[in-house]
Amino acid sequence: MLFFKxxxxxxxxxxxxxxxxxxxxxxIYHSEVILIxxxxxxxNIVEEQPLIWNIIKYSSFLFYFVSHASxxxxxxxxxxxxxxxxxxxxxKQIHPFSLLIxxxxxKNRITIPEKSLYQNILVTGTIGTGKTSSAxxxxxxxxxxxxxxxxxxxxxxxxxxxxGNYFLQVQKYAEKCQRQNDVLVLDLSGTIKFNPLHKPQxxxxxxxxxxxxxxLLFSPNNTESFWLEKVxxxxxxxIKLCRLYNNGYVTFxxxxxxxxxxxxYEEKIEILRDLxxxxxxxKEDCYHLLSALNFFEKEYSMLDERTKSILxxxxxxxxxxxxxxxxxxxxxxxxxxxxxxxxxxxxLEKGKIVVLNLNISEYQNLAKMIAAYLKLDFQTEVLxxxxxxxxxxxxxxxxxxxxxxHEYVTLSDSxxxxxxxxxxxxxIVATQxxxxxLNTLNNSSSVKVIVQNLVNKLWFRSDDIFTxxxxxxxIGKEEKEKFSKTISxxxxxxxxxxxxxxxxxxxxxxxxxxxxxxxxDFIYDTNFFTRNLETFSCVCFLSDGxxxxxxxxxxxxxxxxx
Numbered sequence: 255m256l257f258f259k260x261x262x263x264x265x266x267x268x269x270x271x272x273x274x275x276x277x278x279x280x281x282i283y284h285s286e287v288i289l290i291x292x293x294x295x296x297x298n299i300v301e302e303q304p305l306i307w308n309i310i311k312y313s314s315f316l317f318y319f320v321s322h323a324s325x326x327x328x329x330x331x332x333x334x335x336x337x338x339x340x341x342x343x344x345x346k347q348i349h350p351f352s353l354l355i356x357x358x359x360x361k362n363r364i365t366i367p368e369k370s371l372y373q374n375i376l377v378t379g380t381i382g383t384g385k386t387s388s389a390x391x392x393x394x395x396x397x398x399x400x401x402x403x404x405x406x407x408x409x410x411x412x413x414x415x416x417x418g419n420y421f422l423q424v425q426k427y428a429e430k431c432q433r434q435n436d437v438l439v440l441d442l443s444g445t446i447k448f449n450p451l452h453k454p455q456x457x458x459x460x461x462x463x464x465x466x467x468x469x470l471l472f473s474p475n476n477t478e479s480f481w482l483e484k485v486x487x488x489x490x491x492x493i494k495l496c497r498l499y500n501n502g503y504v505t506f507x508x509x510x511x512x513x514x515x516x517x518x519y520e521e522k523i524e525i526l527r528d529l530x531x532x533x534x535x536x537k538e539d540c541y542h543l544l545s546a547l548n549f550f551e552k553e554y555s556m557l558d559e560r561t562k563s564i565l566x567x568x569x570x571x572x573x574x575x576x577x578x579x580x581x582x583x584x585x586x587x588x589x590x591x592x593x594x595x596x597x598x599x600x601x602l603e604k605g606k607i608v609v610l611n612l613n614i615s616e617y618q619n620l621a622k623m624i625a626a627y628l629k630l631d632f633q634t635e636v637l638x639x640x641x642x643x644x645x646x647x648x649x650x651x652x653x654x655x656x657x658x659x660h661e662y663v664t665l666s667d668s669x670x671x672x673x674x675x676x677x678x679x680x681x682i683v684a685t686q687x688x689x690x691x692l693n694t695l696n697n698s699s700s701v702k703v704i705v706q707n708l709v710n711k712l713w714f715r716s717d718d719i720f721t722x723x724x725x726x727x728x729i730g731k732e733e734k735e736k737f738s739k740t741i742s743x744x745x746x747x748x749x750x751x752x753x754x755x756x757x758x759x760x761x762x763x764x765x766x767x768x769x770x771x772x773x774x775d776f777i778y779d780t781n782f783f784t785r786n787l788e789t790f791s792c793v794c795f796l797s798d799g800x801x802x803x804x805x806x807x808x809x810x811x812x813x814x815x816x
Contacts, residue, residue, distance in 0.1 A: 369799030379714025
């Protein structure tokens with residue numbers, strides 16, 4: 255059928271071209287014989303008029319050449335049927351972003367795609383191995399540069415650091431990618447004012463549980479769990495009361511005064527009584543008021559003074575951090591009109607970059623508490639994406655970066671890391687060792703759960719046996735060739751020489767043998783982790799989003815090397 259179509263088109267096109275040729279040049283011929291002879295042999299006409307016949311001869315040659323060349327061109331282009339469209343292979347997925355990790359032994363670039371980034375990254379290594387300079391800084395730079403010129407697609411980020419100098423690098427990277435206006439540095443300068451307790455959309459019990467979680471960071475063991483449970487209950491009821499008499503605004507100062515000063519509590523109860531008599535509260539407000547009054551009047555007031563003093567001391571472990579210093583109080587306990595940072599909604603919706611700049615060696619518990627609270631607040635906002643059933647494909651990706659992560663790790667991180675992938679959150683954390691996490695959590699099972707939810711791992715040189723053994727088990731074993739050497743001697747007669755005090759052998763034979771065998775052993779032995787890993791090099795365990803890549807040693811590129 256296709257051949258017939260081509261033949262028919264060629265025939266019609268040739269016939270039309272001949273008719274056109276005939277209509278143009280036939281008037282020139284004077285006889286039918288000349289016309290027929292010209293049609294059959296266009297170049298054998300007697301040249302009675304050389305100029306005219308040369309024009310006819312060469313024009314006819316050109317016309318036939320163009321017409322037939324056009325036919326062959328049309329046939330060669332196959333315009334008579336549509337070319338089938340090439341179908342894209344479903345196995346080949348184009349990832350819009352990939353993170354450069356480092357270079358392998360052949361100087362090939364090792365990268366992981368965006369799908370793998372949502373499976374999180376863990377960086378471990380002892381001090382001086384280059385975790386921050388060759389991993390955390392370069393990763394942060396690449397994430398900040400990703401779609402930095404697109405308002406709706408640039409990444410929102412939370413960056414925590416205990417050293418107090420991370421924000422300097424963030425500001426440099428922000429200038430290079432023109433994101434200076436996106437960077438919010440949370441420090442004690444007073445530029446950014448933030449009230450961690452001003453969360454009207456959260457229930458009082460949720461806020462109290464956050465404060466309890468932070469208190470666990472300062473508890474060396476679990477013997478204080480009973481007291482922490484009671485503190486959580488006290489804080490819950492205090493937050494309810496504060497919201498009722500203070501137009502929904504809660505501060506650490508208000509909580510401190512309600513717990514520590516009985517007269518202050520009684521004054522606020524009088525205010526609440528007047529508002530109740532004026533029918534000011536809704537049914538929900540009345541329920542919360544009754545709940546708080548029942549607790550304080552029927553339970554808390556019945557406790558002995560020793561128990562009350564212990565509970566008050568637990569509450570003030572938090573509140574005193576914010577009230578004992580003027581600058582701290584000014585930044586974290588502002589009035590409602592002074593607040594200019596309300597939380598991480600802007601980070602998710604506008605692509606802001608929040609950096610905590612509090613040196614833990616200077617501010618100690620305050621830095622740990624603020625960092626842990628910011629982390630929990632960020633995690634809540636991210637997981638709300640899933641709760642709201644929003645179209646995540648249209649949402650921007652967000653990122654959580656923490657250097658010296660063991661200072662801020664909490665038990666809730668394990669559940670967050672397991673769910674944050676669906677919410678398009680990238681988590682990159684660095685710590686010295688698994689033992690550092692264990693020292694904070696005091697629970698080996700919790701450490702293992704957190705580590706397993708951080709799929710991509712970079713192991714720098716380490717002296718921690720816990721970390722090394724876990725890395726060896728995860729990387730696996732392989733068959734290795736082993737060698738053994740034996741030497742034996744055989745003598746028929748042996749005498750002891752008392753003069754030289756040694757044995758003398760006759761007709762002795764000395765033999766030596768070498769044996770090789772295969773034995774299953776770890777791919778990387780302990781010496782490799784403790785001695786063979788140079789600075790800025792690590793063993794990587796990476797995923798491409800669907801499969802695990804073969805573990806290998808790679809060299810990372812420090813931020814000060816281009």
